[in-house]
Amino acid sequence: MKLQEIKLSTNDINATASFYKEVLQLEPIFNEDYSISIEVGRSILTFVQNDDIETPVYHFAFNIPQNQLEQAIEWTKGRVALLNLPENKVIADFENWNAKAIYFLDNNGNILEFIARYDLWNKSDQVFSTQAIECISEIGVATDQVIELTDQLIAAYGLPVFAKQPRDEKFTALGDDQGLLILAEFGRNWFPTQIPADSFPMEIVIDDKYGKKVLSL
Numbered sequence: 262m263k264l265q266e267i268k269l270s271t272n273d274i275n276a277t278a279s280f281y282k283e284v285l286q287l288e289p290i291f292n293e294d295y296s297i298s299i300e301v302g303r304s305i306l307t308f309v310q311n312d313d314i315e316t317p318v319y320h321f322a323f324n325i326p327q328n329q330l331e332q333a334i335e336w337t338k339g340r341v342a343l344l345n346l347p348e349n350k351v352i353a354d355f356e357n358w359n360a361k362a363i364y365f366l367d368n369n370g371n372i373l374e375f376i377a378r379y380d381l382w383n384k385s386d387q388v389f390s391t392q393a394i395e396c397i398s399e400i401g402v403a404t405d406q407v408i409e410l411t412d413q414l415i416a417a418y419g420l421p422v423f424a425k426q427p428r429d430e431k432f433t434a435l436g437d438d439q440g441l442l443i444l445a446e447f448g449r450n451w452f453p454t455q456i457p458a459d460s461f462p463m464e465i466v467i468d469d470k471y472g473k474k475v476l477s478l
Contacts, residue, residue, distance in 0.1 A: 262421075262439060263396065263440045263468045264397045264399075264467060265305065265466040265468045266304060266465070266466040267305075267321060267400050267463060267464070268309060269319050269371075269463055270311035270317040271309070271310060271317065272310075272311065272315070272317070273368070273369070274309075276368045276369075277297065277367070277369060278297045284340050284341060285391050287301060287306075288300065290305070291307075296308065301323060301391075301396065302324070302394045302397075304397035311462065314462070316369075317461035317462070318461070319372070320372040320400075321372075321399055322376050322400075322441075323373070323375055323395075323397055324377075324383070324394065324395040324396050324398040324438075325393060325394055326377070326395070327377045327381060327382075327383055328377075328385065329377065332388070333363065333377075333389050337363065337365060342365065343363055343364065343365050351363055351364075358426070362377070370456070372456065383395060396439065398438070398441060399443050400443065401443045401445055402442055402443065403446070403447050403449075403460045404445075405447045407429070407444050407446050408428075411444055414435055414476075418467070418474055419471050421436065421437070430446075431445070431446040440467065446458065447459065447460070460478075463477075463478050465478065
């Protein structure tokens with residue numbers, strides 16, 4: 262499953278454009294007064310100015326080449342502070358997922374993640390930069406009914422439960438290593454922060470074996 266595009270809200274489109282262009286060195290493919298769309302590998306990350314909600318915060322992840330996590334650490338910490346994990350580590354080891362990840366915040370307080378998935382054959386010989394990002398591979402979705410929303414998405418869109426993550430009443434992942442919807446209960450902290458999951462406007466364009474579909478959550 263591929264996350265073709267995610268569309269998110271921001272209270273400050275100008276600062277957001279500056280962060281992604283100047284700090285992460287990603288070039289926009291569309292930029293106007295109230296929105297910006299950025300090409301991230303094969304995905305598109307879009308932010309829209311929204312003054313009707315206060316401080317929208319999202320969690321999303323980018324797949325990077327499986328052999329470039331250490332390079333990604335060096336590249337990232339020269340531009341933005343990495344989030345610390347327990348024991349003052351910066352690498353999260355997801356053994357069940359056969360993946361490792363690092364985390365940082367953007368200008369909005371969104372929780373961003375670079376994740377290396379070792380079941381993907383995506384090694385690279387190039388020096389790491391954000392041009393090496395393959396795609397947006399995760400987007401967090403907060404809900405007060407994880408089980409019910411999971412069932413609805415499976416029934417309506419044929420989304421599979423992630424084979425490496427058993428279903429749970431408070432946390433469920435739908436999709437595969439290429440693209441995941443992370444369903445989390447309201448108030449459950451987004452790892453590795455103390456930021457509770459909350460619901461903010463988002464639009465997700467998914468492309469899978471059944472074709473393209475647009476989810477407004």
